Amino acid sequence: MLKRFLVTFTALLCALAVQNASAVWDYVHRKFSGTYVIYGGYPSSEEARAPTPGDSKIAFNLTGDLAKEMFEAIGPDMKGGCATPAFRVRQRDMLVCRYRPKDGYRCNFAFDLSTGLSVGGLIGGAVCQE
């Protein structure tokens, strides 16, 4: 009798534990805000031009909590990133996130809308500029 009770009790405990473990993470859609620009050429005010049918790209700029979350998710800082050690840069393929004590977290990425391919959202070196 006691044995049966113990088995049932253990099974119940186990079921509860499994349920709690799976409830730790929920697939949720969170709101975010950012800024974007659609351009041709390269993503800088000096080198960009008006987009044309064969040359349309979109660059996204994200800051705040989402940029922090992405920065933390993409792993260790780039070695020898910026000359200023306080500027931390993390880059995976064309996705670039950075942290500066002065202006917080920021992530940049871009797509070529003619091909859908991920392209750089910042031109070389811009990531370390003031």
Next chain:
Amino acid sequence: MRKSLATIALLACGIALAQGARVWAFDYRPFTGHYSIYGGGLGDPVAPSKTSKNIAFWITGPVAKQMFKAMGPDLKDVCGAEDGNHIRQRAEVSCSFHPKDGYHCDFGFDLITGKSIGGSIC
């Protein structure tokens, strides 16, 4: 008289140039959307882990409309292209327009490799 005509012509030219230059500028505009950071696939998402960490973005409104228009012709006979839904896709970037729901775009990244991945299942 000749001098004043020249001045007017110069002014008109200056205004035309200024307006032409104002047509397009590299200016970032605000937008909003939704995102999710998840592990596994979008069809069966699990908690993100060290080996599987992705982000999906879903955006609507003017930014999605501009992306949709820039992406060229609709795809025919593809998943989702029914009930008046227009689908435009280039690589892993997907946009759609439905007369009732408006413009929508989705895309994503594998946060471990930085590679562009899809933001929807279909």
